Amino acid sequence: MAPPPVEVRVTRDDDGNVRVAVGSAGPDFTLAVLDVAGAVLTWPVLGDPGPPTAEIHDVGRAQQWLWAVYGEGVAAAVHTCATGRLAGAGVPVDPTALAADAARLGLGHWAARWWPASHLDGIPALQPDLLGLELAALTHQCQQLFDASGDGLGELGDFGDQPDDCAAELIEEHRxxxxxxxxxxxxxxADTAQQLERVLRLIDDAADGAGLDGPELRRLRSVLDRSSPAATASLDPGRLFARNDGYALAAGEQLVAGGRLIARGSGTNDWRRYPPGLVDASETAVSWTARALGARRQFEVDVVAHSAAPVTGAPLAAEVRVNDGPHTRVALARRDDMWTGRADLDLPPGETRPRVELDVLLPGFDPGPGPDTGAERDAIRALVRRRLATAALPVPNDAPPHGSSPAPFLAEIAAATTDEDY
Known part of the structure; x- marks a missing residue:
């Protein structure tokens, strides 16, 4: 028996924006987001993504893709709702190929932003060049979602309201x-080669349409013109795309400044408070130590760095609160595989169990502390472990099509098959 059709709720707010709602939202790191012509689309990453939720600010521009993502019924309801002739309605969704491709593109952007790479948790990072090229291919495949009015660089060098329409930029960045x-x-x-060929042909078509050129693109076109690749010996894709960044997780006790140990503990690793590529995503990546140095009381912060974290130029900080006192910012500096910082603190005489709240953040980027999302972070880690386990297996003949969001990305396949010690 066929499953019942999925229904969305179409409503209009006082400002004239139309919302196509599907279920409820969660923390931002559990949502895949895509900026398209006249709207923002979101999908839940945990569970079956289904159709997206749409926040539509320009119904005229959105009509070019609404019918192709939701079906004609939803497109008509959005138009009627925008004119004020409909207060709200539940409308069934017709699944489409573009909806599946858009969900996969949104998930790819989520992976680029929120993938919880961690040496401590054994979750390998995704190679950014490999993911970037597949995102370029998917963006080109989903061109119906975008339009020329929001494309390209604006007067001040920004990307207007369609920053995700960036196939040419991604090809240039990751060529x-x-x-x-x-x-x-x-x-x-054969199975992986089919996915690779599809990505390569989409990249070639996108580059040709954008007028891009260069030796790498000319070699790509030459190889594709031969129709099928010449077989070579097997190789490890993890090593093929690995970056020699010199990251090595330090073993043993961290360097300390001496003094008598008073207390130690762990902090909160809230992914929302810093950009990707700075901090190891593990819950145990943030720790603190309180020491007595004569009459002084020093607080030391240690944060395990992401494997791609820059050595300089990232003013990462820790926010510390002791015994319900004021919040204090502690600047962190990169040392080997750690971000470290120290600050003096006030403790009552004889204090051996201070109540410490500690978060790591990037000032200027940080949205501020929010509700505890530890359960959702655990669910994300479980999700990516399942995806990596799937990516490491041969793809059966009846596997979902390329555009289906459960299918692994090439970057996941490479990460799952690497022999690096995680």
Whole structure:
């Protein structure tokens, strides 16, 4: 028996914006987000994504893709609601190919922003060049979601209201990975080779449409013109795309400044308070130590760095609160695989169990502390572990099509098959 059709709720607010609602939202790191023509689309990452929720600020521009994502019934309801002739309605959704491709593109942008890479938790990072090229291919495949009025650079160099319409920019940024991608295609098994060829042909078509050129793109076009790759020996895609960043997780006790140990503990690792690529995503990545140095009381912060974290130029900080006192910012500096910082603090004489709240953040980026999301972070880690386990397995003949969001990205396949010690 076929499952019942999914229904969305179409409503209009006092400002004239139309909302196509599906279920309820969660913390921002559990949502895949895509900026499209006249609207923002969101999908839940945990569970079956289904159709997206849409916040539509320009119904005229959105009509070019509404019918192709939700079906004609929803598109008509949005138009009627926007004119004020309909206060709200529940409308069934017709699943479409563009809806599946858009969900996959949104999930790819989520992975670029929120993937919880962690040496401590054994979750490998996704290679950014490899993910970036597949996002370029998916963006080109989803061009119906975007329009020329919001595309390209504005007067001040921003991307208007469609920053995710960036196929050409992604190809330019990650073109160095094109040659390794071709090498992988030549050596891959039939199932992975089909996905690789689809990505490479979409990249070639997007580059041609954008007028991009260069030796990597010319080599790509030449290889694709031969119809099928010449077979080569098998290779490890994890090593093929690995960056030599010199990251090595330190073992043993961290360096300390001496003094008598008073107390130690762990802090909160809230992913929302800093950009990606700075901090190891583990819950145990943030720790503190209180020491007595004569009459002084010093507070030391240690935060395990992300494998791609810059050595300089990121003014990361810790926010510390002791015994319900004021919040204090402690500047952190990169030392090997750690962000570290120290500050003096006031403790009552004889204090051995201070109540410490500690968060890591990037000033200027930080939205501020929010509700505890530890359960959701655990659920995200479980999700990516399942995806990596799936990516490491051969793809059966009846696997979901390329545009289906459960299918692993090439970057996940490479991460799952690497022999790096995580």
């Amino acid at each position: 160095a990975a094109l040659d390794p991608l071709i090498q992988w295609w030549r050596a891959a098994s």
